[in-house]
Every structure is written in C-alpha cells, then in structure tokens.
Amino acid sequence: MHLWQATVPFCLLAAAALPGATATAWGFTDATVAVQPKGAGVNGGFKEQLASSKPLANPVSLAGADTLRVTLTTQEGSSPKRPHQAFLLLKDGETGLDISYPFNVKENGKSRVELTQKDLPIQFLSLSSPVDAHVVIGGFGDSDAYDSSVFKLSLDRNPEEAVPTVETERYGKKPEIHHIFKDSASSPPIVITLAFVAMVVAAVPVLAGMWLFLGANVNHLPTAFKAAPLPHAVFLGSLIAFEGIFFLYYTSWNLFQILPAMAVAGVVAFVSGSRALGEVQGRRLAGLR
Numbered sequence: 001m002h003l004w005q006a007t008v009p010f011c012l013l014a015a016a017a018l019p020g021a022t023a024t025a026w027g028f029t030d031a032t033v034a035v036q037p038k039g040a041g042v043n044g045g046f047k048e049q050l051a052s053s054k055p056l057a058n059p060v061s062l063a064g065a066d067t068l069r070v071t072l073t074t075q076e077g078s079s080p081k082r083p084h085q086a087f088l089l090l091k092d093g094e095t096g097l098d099i100s101y102p103f104n105v106k107e108n109g110k111s112r113v114e115l116t117q118k119d120l121p122i123q124f125l126s127l128s129s130p131v132d133a134h135v136v137i138g139g140f141g142d143s144d145a146y147d148s149s150v151f152k153l154s155l156d157r158n159p160e161e162a163v164p165t166v167e168t169e170r171y172g173k174k175p176e177i178h179h180i181f182k183d184s185a186s187s188p189p190i191v192i193t194l195a196f197v198a199m200v201v202a203a204v205p206v207l208a209g210m211w212l213f214l215g216a217n218v219n220h221l222p223t224a225f226k227a228a229p230l231p232h233a234v235f236l237g238s239l240i241a242f243e244g245i246f247f248l249y250y251t252s253w254n255l256f257q258i259l260p261a262m263a264v265a266g267v268v269a270f271v272s273g274s275r276a277l278g279e280v281q282g283r284r285l286a287g288l289r
Contacts, residue, residue, distance in 0.1 A: 031072035231275030
C-alpha cells in the first residue's frame with residue numbers, strides 16, 4: 001500500500017514532464033556561408049560550413065564587389081520543413097542597428113539569401129567593427145523559434161574611397177524648391193493658319209465644279225427644301241456646326257469642352273440626315289433624279 005502511494009506522485013511528475021520532453025524546435029542543417037568575388041566563377045572565393053550550435057570562430061569578410069551567399073535547410077525538430085519566417089539578421093552590438101534579409105525558402109526547406117554591400121544601409125558601411133549575423137527561423141505552432149548568431153560579418157572597404165556619411169538632420173526646414181513647368185501647347189503662327197484657310201477656301205470652287213461635272217442637279221434644291229425643309233436645313237446647319245466646333249477647338253476650347261458639343265451635333269446630324277436622305281430616296285424612286 002505504501003509502495004502504490006509513493007508511485008502515484010512519481011507517475012504524475014513523469015506525465016507532467018512528458019510534453020516538455022517531446023517539444024520540438026526550429027533549426028537548420030546543411031548550412032554554408034560563401035563569399036564570391038566578382039568574376040571569380042562558381043567555385044571561387046570563400047566557403048565555410050555553418051553550425052546551428054556554435055558560430056564561426058573567424059569573421060567573414062565582405063568586400064565592395066563581393067557577394068555574400070548563405071544557404072541552409074530549415075527543419076522543425078529533425079524534419080525538413082518550410083517555416084513561416086526565415087531571415088538573416090545583421091546586428092551591430094554597439095549601436096543597436098539591425099536589418100533583416102528574408103531567405104528564399106522552398107517547400108522542402110531549402111533556403112538561400114544573397115546580398116552585397118550595395119544592399120546594406122549607409123549606417124552599416126560606416127561601422128569599423130564586424131556585425132553579428134543571426135539566423136532567425138520561426139513558424140506557427142508550439143515549436144520554439146531559432147534565433148542565434150552563426151558568424152560575424154566584416155565589411156571591408158577600399159581605403160582610398162571616402163567613408164559614407166549619414167545625414168543627421170532628417171526633419172527641418174529645407175531649401176526652397178522652384179518648379180519649372182512646361183509651357184502649355186499653343187496654336188501655330190497666324191501665317192500658317194491663314195495659308196491653310198486659303199487652301200480650304202480655294203478648294204470650294206473646285207468642289208462645286210466637280211459636282212456639276214458629275215451631274216449634280218442644283219435645280220432640285222427648291223423641291224427638296226419644299227418637301228422636307230426642316231431636315232435639310234437642320235442637316236446643313238449641323239455640318240456648319242461641326243466646322244464651328246473645330247474652329248473653337250483650334251482657338252480656345254479644350255478637349256473636355258469639344259466632346260459634349262460634338263456629341264450633340266453628331267446626334268442632330270444623324271437624325272436630320274436620315275430624314276433628308278429619306279426625302280432624296282423618295283424623289284429617286286419617283287424617277288425625278
């Protein structure tokens with residue numbers, strides 16, 4: 001009896017400790033960090049294996065024209081899996097500056113991120129000491145996220161190049177800006193306008209002569225206006241209105257003023273023109289034309 005009573009608390013403690021023992025955590029495997037100089041080829045440059053439990057002993061040097069490449073396989077527990085978030089975090093311990101670069105993660109957990117000095121802010125380029133490179137991996141669920149420093153990154157610059165400076169005053173009064181706007185479109189010189197008007201006016205007698213040559217019967221004008229005076233008058237008036245609208249558009253109107261006027265004149269010309277053509281067809285069927 002006493003043995004059973006002593007065994008019950010022990011079983012309860014083991015059961016309470018069991019979920020904690022089976023809890024999983026995010027991590028990575030098959031990780032490498034490489035620095036490829038410009039023009040060095042696929043296998044050229046620096047390459048080192050990364051461990052999730054211990055950072056590299058020596059800093060990784062990144063020059064101005066080099067490309068930093070970090071590849072790894074994310075895993076939850078011991079199974080490769082795509083996390084919700086995975087990124088490379090660069091952080092300066094002295095100033096507290098940090099910036100993150102997300103990994104390009106596939107469904108099987110294969111991850112990759114590349115960056116150069118051009119991708120870094122000016123604040124990082126002006127630092128003299130190496131910065132910590134953290135790998136951060138996390139996802140939904142009960143698994144613990146991974147956040148640890150895996151190596152230090154040294155940003156090497158050409159001593160002949162000037163160290164970039166950071167603008168300290170971000171807010172405040174700025175110099176006055178004077179905008180130069182493009183001149184609005186203007187009509188051509190009056191001489192060109194008068195020349196085209198003269199050509200149009202000179203074409204009117206030629207057009208009248210062609211009508212007479214092709215057999216236009218001007219004697220039917222009184223008959224046409226007597227049979228349908230309103231449709232013929234309104235149709236001719238709408239044609240003249242078109243010319244007037246074009247003239248106003250050329251001189252002073254804009255596109256938003258001409259469109260409603262052209263719509264009204266077009267509807268009037270369509271309705272009156274159909275009535276006028278109906279009267280002409282009636283005379284043609286009667287043998288008068």
